[in-house]
Amino acid sequence: MSEENLKIADILFAYIKGTISECELEELTKWVEAAEEHRELFQQIVTSVSYQDKEAVYRRFDSYYDFDRLRGAIRGRKRGMWKYVAAAAVIALPLLVSLLLQIRQEGIFPEERMREISLLPGKSMATLTLSDGSSKLLSPENFDLMDGSKRIVNDPGGLSYQVEDTSECMETAYNEITVPRGGEYKVTLDDGTRIWVNSESYIRFPVVFHGDERRIWVSGEVFLEVTKDSERPFVVNTEKLDIKVLGTQFNVRAYPDEKCIQTTLVEGCVRVDNSLGEVAVLAPSEQLLYNAQNGKHEVREVDTELYVSWKDGVYVFVSQRLEDIMLLISKWYDVDVFYQNSTVKDIIFSGRLKRYENAETLLKVFERLGGVRFSIQGKTVIVEDE
Incomplete structure (x- = not known):
């Protein structure tokens, strides 16, 4: 692999992992815009969850950097395929605000793409x-x-x-x-227990609190830092689950309009009892997913930042469906989402969104890299394929 290609591969890996700097993002943007072949290679690498390892990125990047072969493959495909291929956009909004303004001034984004999108x-x-x-x-x-x-x-x-x-x-x-x-x-x-209560x-x-337990009732999403009391366990009651702890940090997501209830443990230990009498005990970095429709649950290991960072003012998305991302945005930005084409719901994105920033920058980056377009009509975000 040439030195130039190796440099681009390193930047691509930083992009996938969310550690890309402002200068690297500017260089990557220019490289993607330089040729259709670059854009094709970019989407092939970042849309797969298989490339979280740098060596895998190197191998894929090197093997696909045969542009003559790529041109032939591209000509043999319908142009519209790009609309439905997932694209990742791992960004740090504080850095991108100034960068994207600069990109616009330099003419990299056509003016008609910079429509007004205001999501406060x-x-x-x-x-x-x-x-x-x-x-x-x-x-x-x-x-x-x-x-x-x-x-x-x-x-x-x-x-x-x-x-x-x-x-x-x-x-x-x-x-x-x-x-x-x-x-x-x-x-x-x-x-002394602290609770962060999310939108809706x-x-x-x-x-x-009196008696031998501390019980509260929850609907929606909360993050809890429970004060330890060995004589009085703390119980979080949702419609379907009882979550019992002594002292711990964990997140509960139990919206009535969502089919799954999530319990994500950051620190300590929790016991979860479901409506069928089944019990699960979680260790740190484990999450229980309870299917409210069939009463079944599963426990899996997760990166807790993806599920609790909202309470620290950041949304983190890693290989998530656009529909799931827009569900979070709709609750926090108080908007409805309408899909002109249901296919776009399954486009996969990654990214970081500062919770107290306008979502305009994130959606515009998604537009540029993901084959999707957004527009606003009153309190409704309209999503359509490009």
Whole structure:
């Protein structure tokens, strides 16, 4: 392999792994744009999950860098095949914002492709329902309120329950937090457990935990850092599962409109009981997938960052279907998604999206590399093949 080809192969591998620098991404973009053969080779390498190993990238890159053979293969195919071939777009948005503006000025992207796509991110907002049934809208503004004898404090860090003398709070009173589409909120319960509540989610919990367990109810997606208490296990109840822990960090995704419930363990140990009486115990970096339709579950090892990074302000996508990516985007950016052609749902992408950034840059990169186009009509994202 020539020195130039080896350099491009190294950049391609950095692109696949998500470690590509701004300068490398600019060089890769120019190389892809330089020839149709380059673009063909690029899509062949990055669309397969088999090339997470650098040596495999080298071998594939070297074997396909015969452009005479590639030209013949390309002529023998229908041009439309590109529409349905998966393409990866591993990007770091803070770097790409300035880079893509530069690319546009240099004319690499045709002007007609730079249509206005405005998807503003969500923000901290929720509704708190107190034990007496009254409600209060939540935002990062500071306030204190009382629910009976319990003091609740709200500040930019979220909602926290501060009960100094639990002997005065022997009755079990419940609060609820409902987060709409395009929202999120953080809650610290009276035992110190911290909960990140994602868009379109709901939690119900005691203002003060009594008895021999700490039980809450969840719908949607939450990430929990549970305070350890060996005498009182913490139980997360979804419609189909009970997840029991002593002290741990884990993510639960249990949206009613999704057929699978995910429990992803970052640290500690959790026991999951399903509605059929089956039990599974998870170790760190394991995920339980529960099929809500047939009651079956499976445990697999995963990269937890892919499932919990949202609470740190980042979405990470690795070889995910466009439909699954757009499902996350629809909840956080509070939009509906309409597919002109169902085939595009299965295009595979990889990428990183800062949760508090406009999604415009990510979608434009997907357009350029993935054979798909996006447009906005009101609160609807229209997706069509190129």
